Amino acid sequence: GQQLNQSPQSMFIQEGEDVSMNCTSSSIFNTWLWYKQDPGEGPVLLIALYKAGELTSNGRLTAQFGITRKDSFLNISASIPSDVGIYFCASHDSGTYKYIFGTGTRLKVLA
Amino acid sequence: DTGVSQNPRHKITKRGQNVTFRCDPISEHNRLYWYRQTLGQGPEFLTYFQNEAQLEKSRLLSDRFSAERPKGSFSTLEIQRTEQGDSAMYLCASSLGLRAMNTEAFFGQGTRLTVV
Numbered sequence: 001g002q003q004l005n006q007s008p009q010s011m012f013i014q015e016g017e018d019v020s021m022n023c024t025s026s027s028i029f030n031t032w033l034w035y036k037q038d039p040g041e042g043p044v045l046l047i048a049l050y051k052a053g054e055l056t057s058n059g060r061l062t063a064q065f066g067i068t069r070k071d072s073f074l075n076i077s078a079s080i081p082s083d084v085g086i087y088f089c090a091s092h093d094s095g096t097y098k099y100i101f102g103t104g105t106r107l108k109v110l111a
Numbered sequence: 112d113t114g115v116s117q118n119p120r121h122k123i124t125k126r127g128q129n130v131t132f133r134c135d136p137i138s139e140h141n142r143l144y145w146y147r148q149t150l151g152q153g154p155e156f157l158t159y160f161q162n163e164a165q166l167e168k169s170r171l172l173s174d175r176f177s178a179e180r181p182k183g184s185f186s187t188l189e190i191q192r193t194e195q196g197d198s199a200m201y202l203c204a205s206s207l208g209l210r211a212m213n214t215e216a217f218f219g220q221g222t223r224l225t226v227v
Binding site for chain 1: 115117142144152153154155156159161166167200202204206208214215216217218219220221223
């Protein structure tokens with residue numbers, strides 16, 4: 001089946017640094033979603049992208065829908081301790097309405 | 112509306128027992144999804160409903176699992192004869208499905224199942 005690969009798998013950064021992570025697929029998608037998940041909680045939607053090339057911001061977060069429609073990027077600027085968590089990309093599986101999820105990027109922020 | 116609500120938040124059960132989880136989606140959302148998540152993994156799709164119709168089931172959903180959404184509102188997920196391998200976080204999500212467009216899905220807080 002279709003898979004979404006995220007990189008890096010984990011990151012340790014200093015507070016105040018910028019972070020960049022990405023999600024790639026061998027298939028073309030029409031939607032990219034980015035979620036953040038804290039331990040023991042459900043994923044929380046951060047940004048949704050619907051158009052190739054689209055660049056969308058949500059506060060310190062910026063995400064882009066790759067022009068090839070096979071990838072997406074999430075950037076976090078000026079990281080703070082509460083940015084700690086696991087970030088997942090997700091997309092709409094072609095031909096159905098189910099979402100498939102990436103493998104996740106674990107972010108740790110050192111104060 | 113406060114978002115997707117799942118109950119219970121935690122469930123500990125003995126192997127072989129049946130368990131049932133409930134999900135109340137965002138009120139105007141017509142699509143409802145169930146996912147399972149194990150430690151260190153992303154959510155894995157189990158099944159989804161469009162209104163009351165169950166439109167797709169994953170191969171992960173063995174015959175011990177059954178999901179319903181009887182009136183197109185809340186949904187239940189039942190696991191019969193639980194096994195230790197069923198221990199996981201069970202997540203529910205809902206979305207406002209528009210024709211020819213798949214809008215974003217919002218998740219509940221999940222039900223953590225532990226089978227002992």
